[in-house]
Amino acid sequence: MKGTNDQAVAQRVLEHVQAGTTDTVDEVWREPVANYTSATRLAAELALLRSYPVPFCPSAALPEKGSYVAREAAGVPLLAVRGADGKVRAFRNACRHRGTQVASGAGCAKAFVCPYHAWTYTLEGKLRHVPHEEGFPGLDKSTHGLVPVHAEECFGLVFINQEAKTSGMDELPVILRPDQPIYATTERELNVNWKVFLEGFIEGYHIRFTHPESFYPYGYDNLNVLDFYGRSSRITYPFRRIEKLAKVAPEKRRVEGLLTYVYHVFPNVIITILSRHTNVIILEPLAVDRTRQINYTLANDPGEAALAEAKRDQDFVGNTGALEDLAVVTSIQKSINSGANDVFTFGKYEGCVVHFHRQLDAALRA
Numbered sequence: 001m002k003g004t005n006d007q008a009v010a011q012r013v014l015e016h017v018q019a020g021t022t023d024t025v026d027e028v029w030r031e032p033v034a035n036y037t038s039a040t041r042l043a044a045e046l047a048l049l050r051s052y053p054v055p056f057c058p059s060a061a062l063p064e065k066g067s068y069v070a071r072e073a074a075g076v077p078l079l080a081v082r083g084a085d086g087k088v089r090a091f092r093n094a095c096r097h098r099g100t101q102v103a104s105g106a107g108c109a110k111a112f113v114c115p116y117h118a119w120t121y122t123l124e125g126k127l128r129h130v131p132h133e134e135g136f137p138g139l140d141k142s143t144h145g146l147v148p149v150h151a152e153e154c155f156g157l158v159f160i161n162q163e164a165k166t167s168g169m170d171e172l173p174v175i176l177r178p179d180q181p182i183y184a185t186t187e188r189e190l191n192v193n194w195k196v197f198l199e200g201f202i203e204g205y206h207i208r209f210t211h212p213e214s215f216y217p218y219g220y221d222n223l224n225v226l227d228f229y230g231r232s233s234r235i236t237y238p239f240r241r242i243e244k245l246a247k248v249a250p251e252k253r254r255v256e257g258l259l260t261y262v263y264h265v266f267p268n269v270i271i272t273i274l275s276r277h278t279n280v281i282i283l284e285p286l287a288v289d290r291t292r293q294i295n296y297t298l299a300n301d302p303g304e305a306a307l308a309e310a311k312r313d314q315d316f317v318g319n320t321g322a323l324e325d326l327a328v329v330t331s332i333q334k335s336i337n338s339g340a341n342d343v344f345t346f347g348k349y350e351g352c353v354v355h356f357h358r359q360l361d362a363a364l365r366a
């Protein structure tokens with residue numbers, strides 16, 4: 001087993017630079033194009049997203065007691081909230097009177113008051129108050145709390161498993177530190193299948209050709225380090241300036257600013273750790289050809305100076321490489337029903353994509 005800490009990754013990169021090689025996988029994967037266009041397949045993927053521990057938001061999105069985030073996950077309105085005891089809980093976001101969602105967006109609350117008739121729930125989900133309660137003779141408030149779903153904080157993320165009592169997520173390194181501030185939260189909808197969009201983040205075979213003037217001048221052609229964590233994975237994109245570490249003793253090597261880590265947290269979350277900022281990208285499938293992208297952007301360090309640097313780097317990436325990626329995935333989506341391909345072929349240099357499809361197939365079969 002190859003080492004996966006920063007020093008081991010730096011060493012693996014330097015060896016690839018020297019040898020002109022990259023990490024590969026043994027298998028070539030042929031993914032049926034029907035798996036990107038079939039409503040039945042999408043329904044199975046959504047069912048998986050409801051029965052699997054899926055990152056819902058960064059822990060930093062719930063910074064204090066009463067902080068909450070409400071959104072749909074795999075088509076189900078959910079509400080995650082940090083309780084008075086500091087623990088994160090999650091609920092189906094539906095009032096127990098007649099189903100109105102009790103919270104929307106994100107914010108900080110002392111209690112959740114349903115906007116329809118003001119049934120009121122504590123941060124722990126207990127039904128605390130019913131206006132004109134005598135209108136509901138025999139109502140047992142103790143059995144009419146918000147319906148909980150399993151939530152757990154790990155690696156700097158809040159995971160929700162809608163249908164199980166435990167999370168059972170992959171063993172990942174700590175990805176986000178608690179002192180990293182979130183400075184932007186955005187949402188947009190893309191006319192792209194969620195998997196087509198996801199695949200573009202986790203292979204470096206395209207860097208030279210898709211990003212000739214944005215990323216490639218700083219990076220390499222097809223030189224990546226791949227690591228697998230259960231169903232999840234991480235791809236490392238080194239910058240050419242990492243070569244200066246060859247002169248630094250291995251145990252003293254610091255990789256900050258010298259590479260980008262991209263985590264794929266199975267099934268539908270990508271976390272890109274760039275030099276100054278980190279993006280948590282959640283892909284919510286809406287239809288076979290439509291995806292909601294929820295983005296949390298965090299500075300890599302606290303403080304004003306770190307924030308300014310993070311924003312500058314984010315502008316560069318967002319205005320160059322990210323647009324180039326969007327153009328190719330949109331192009332794929334437009335040709336997907338053309339009949340040209342029965343399968344898409346992922347080669348040995350697209351190892352994290354191969355891993356993703358192999359794991360997704362296995363998870364759907366389980």
Ligand code: FES
Pocket residue numbers: 095096097098099100114115116117118119
């Ligand atoms: S639906 Fe919530 S109080 Fe009536």
Ligand SMILES: [Fe+2]
Pocket residue numbers: 200201206207210211321325
């Ligand atoms: Fe790209």
